Amino acid sequence: MSNTIRYISQDHLITRQNRAEQEFLAAFAAEKPTLAAPKVVVNPYLINPLCALVMFTTPDAVAPTLTVHGKRYERENITHTFKPATEHVLPVLGLYEDFANQVTVSLPDGSSTTLTIVTGKLPEDVCRCLNVQASLDYLGDNIMFLSPAGKNLPVAYDYKGDIRWMLTENTMFDIKRMKNGNIVTGSSRFCHMPYNCTGLVEINLLGKIYKEYRMPGNYHHDHFEMEDGNLLALTQDFSRDTVEDMCVLLDRNTGYILKTWDYRRVLPMSVGGSGSQDAHDWFHNNAVWYDKRTHSLTFSGRHQDAVINLDYETGDLKWIIGDPEGWPQEMVDKYFFKPVGDLTRFDWQYEQHACVVCPDGDVMCFDNGQYRAKVKEKYIENRNNFSRGVRYRINTDKMEIEQVWQYGKERGQEFFSPYICNVEYYGEGHYMIHSGGIGREGGYAAKALGPFLDAQSPNVELRSITVEEKDGVVLYQLETEGNFYRAEKLPLYHDGDNLVLGDGQLIGSLEVTEEFDTVPETEEVFALPPSFHNLLIEEDEDRFVFHGRFEKGTLAMLCLEKEGESHNYFLNTSATWHLAMCSGAFLEKDERDIKIHISKLGLHGVFKIKLIVNDRKFQTGVSICCP
Amino acid sequence: MITEITEKEYGALNQSEPKLIEFYSKTCGPCKMLSFVLKDISKQKPEFPIYIIDFDENRELKERLGVKGFPTMLFFKEGLEVSRLEGLKQKPAIISAIDALA
Structure with missing residues (x-):
């Protein structure tokens, strides 16, 4: 086999979407379609096959109403009325897959047009609903959005379990609706293993990216919109030896970092470790919540079995919810709570996710419960364990804690998720409990996390179960294939602008990728590396990603060279075992496959890419252009 | 000066x-x-x-020194371990640890 290297150069998705929008708007302007024969563009922003745009003009400004007809009954129709205009560019959301969808646009004068919009089949590996118990009375206009925890895609299911929304980009972590109606979620662009992406994307439900907020420490797990619109986002400083232990406040307009909270400043790293803790990922921050009432931040740290609260202004530690075993006594005395009330029902949370502060100050979370103890001798096997949503009432004067609600313990291992998941507070007694990380092997809760299980094995089941309970009664349950990081119940349309035209923006900044200051002595050869290495270089506007296959223990380095200048990046070919894998989106099946992201920030000019493999430096024939 | 040694030779340092x-x-x-x-x-x-020591061939010594993985660098002064670095590090971090022995 001849040696080859694959090289892909692709504009950022924002650039491609900008181009697509300019093209259909130019066609719209040229054609000036009327309501009788409107212009229809299916999947206008390239990443949502279950949406379309309907475009037409009217002589006078009128407010059109759009109806996506239900498959079965009129009652299933999704209807939205848009603001008055003469040029109408109407988002059509919630189309059924592989179906001739009926869509009606009507005007206040009674005129209307009904269109047929045909959609194709969704990708074969999209996760399907297996079981749903829901009613239109309960769900209303809402559908359930699930964000992926692996290579599956973000999807949303209606009350019948039909998929009504999806993205063909593997956006990551939580899907949250902002006050302006847009969605903010993690970008799909890989940066660092195991699951760090370039930053956050603000999108609408057509899939149009308004902004990508790039972050030098990347984004992982969670974000939160502040009252002024700025965004809290979880991150880290890759120049340190530890990860997932920082939060930043991002300026919503510029993407710049306005403020940073560093948990290393207030917590010891070597105490209170959960069963999954290691020195590198000592805290594993998987959730952030801002509470206006106390002007404080609450963070969930899976690897210390701890939900912590920091003063917003000073970053000082105020309290810790968690089993105090193993923590220094002076910290236990100062920061931990003493359980009160019915202690026969009380359980601490372990390896929890998704902390929520209720309006009255109660604290909820998804208690995954993995290990359910602080010391190895007491660890509980997954098959004997349980996961649950839990609500604690805390008294910060008396430092007392009472468990006031839980759902899930009674379901045992069937509802057990050792990772990911969330809870939502809708109102008193009304909650969502999303157990999205269920993995079963031979019918029992598996020992390994979902991304490490062989989903193709007939012995293995990956499942996601989302429950909603009101006043102790389960009113909704959705069970799907696959694992899903979080669930969010949202209507497709909102009262704000469901589509704002104009170019999307790439803001904020990536890091300057750390170089290696020592270069091995090698012989330069004027040949491509052996085909075994299966090299792929993906160039984007602001970075490139190098993929290669290397036997464990290979000495490998990527070199960027131009006359008088070189930049060298060490490639770690050691097999790495991750104790946490909240999204397996970037995980490779073959552990010899590695990838490295290199930001173009700080690089200027055209560089030849060369590859050192043991004692030889190979050519790749690929040059990277850095502005 | 870099010298490869075994656990037997370590005792004679x-x-x-x-x-x-x-x-x-x-x-x-x-x-x-x-x-x-x-x-x-x-x-x-x-x-x-x-001094460099093969982790796989000198198991008794690595256990005695509490070395769990490789590469691991131990910095000694007057027979006592002063600091250690685990994993690949760049020159400044290693030089800083060496200078701290002075």
């Missing part, structure tokens, strides 16, 4: 001298890279003794 002991494995890419880093450091500090 001058305990009072400041030194760096690195545990490596032949099957480890970062260890191979670190060997070049240490070579560079040795050029800068030719008098400073650096």
Whole structure:
């Protein structure tokens, strides 16, 4: 086999979407379609096959109403009325897959047009609903959005379990609706293993990216919109030896970092470790919540079995919810709570996710419960364990804690998720409990996390179960294939602008990728590396990603060279075992496959890419252009 | 100066001298890279003794010193471990640990 290297150069998705929008708007302007024969563009922003745009003009400004007809009954129709205009560019959301969808646009004068919009089949590996118990009375206009925890895609299911929304980009972590109606979620662009992406994307439900907020420490797990619109986002400083232990406040307009909270400043790293803790990922921050009432931040740290609260202004530690075993006594005395009330029902949370502060100050979370103890001798096997949503009432004067609600313990291992998941507070007694990380092997809760299980094995089941309970009664349950990081119940349309035209923006900044200051002595050869290495270089506007296959223990380095200048990046070919894998989106099946992201920030000019493999430096024939 | 030693030879080292002991494995890419880093450091500090020990072939010693993985660098002064660095590090971090022995 001849040696080859694959090289892909692709504009950022924002650039491609900008181009697509300019093209259909130019066609719209040229054609000036009327309501009788409107212009229809299916999947206008390239990443949502279950949406379309309907475009037409009217002589006078009128407010059109759009109806996506239900498959079965009129009652299933999704209807939205848009603001008055003469040029109408109407988002059509919630189309059924592989179906001739009926869509009606009507005007206040009674005129209307009904269109047929045909959609194709969704990708074969999209996760399907297996079981749903829901009613239109309960769900209303809402559908359930699930964000992926692996290579599956973000999807949303209606009350019948039909998929009504999806993205063909593997956006990551939580899907949250902002006050302006847009969605903010993690970008799909890989940066660092195991699951760090370039930053956050603000999108609408057509899939149009308004902004990508790039972050030098990347984004992982969670974000939160502040009252002024700025965004809290979880991150880290890759120049340190530890990860997932920082939060930043991002300026919503510029993407710049306005403020940073560093948990290393207030917590010891070597105490209170959960069963999954290691020195590198000592805290594993998987959730952030801002509470206006106390002007404080609450963070969930899976690897210390701890939900912590920091003063917003000073970053000082105020309290810790968690089993105090193993923590220094002076910290236990100062920061931990003493359980009160019915202690026969009380359980601490372990390896929890998704902390929520209720309006009255109660604290909820998804208690995954993995290990359910602080010391190895007491660890509980997954098959004997349980996961649950839990609500604690805390008294910060008396430092007392009472468990006031839980759902899930009674379901045992069937509802057990050792990772990911969330809870939502809708109102008193009304909650969502999303157990999205269920993995079963031979019918029992598996020992390994979902991304490490062989989903193709007939012995293995990956499942996601989302429950909603009101006043102790389960009113909704959705069970799907696959694992899903979080669930969010949202209507497709909102009262704000469901589509704002104009170019999307790439803001904020990536890091300057750390170089290696020592270069091995090698012989330069004027040949491509052996085909075994299966090299792929993906160039984007602001970075490139190098993929290669290397036997464990290979000495490998990527070199960027131009006359008088070189930049060298060490490639770690050691097999790495991750104790946490909240999204397996970037995980490779073959552990010899590695990838490295290199930001173009700080690089200027055209560089030849060369590859050192043991004692030889190979050519790749690929040059990277850095502005 | 870089010298490869075994656990038997380790016992014969001058305990009072400041030194760096690195545990490596032949099957480890970062260890191979670190060997070049240490070579560079040795050029800068030719008098400073650096000893390298094969992790896989000197198990008794690595257990006695509490070395869990490779590469691991132990910095000794007057027979006592002053600091350790685990994993591949760049020159400034290693030089800083060496300088702290002075």
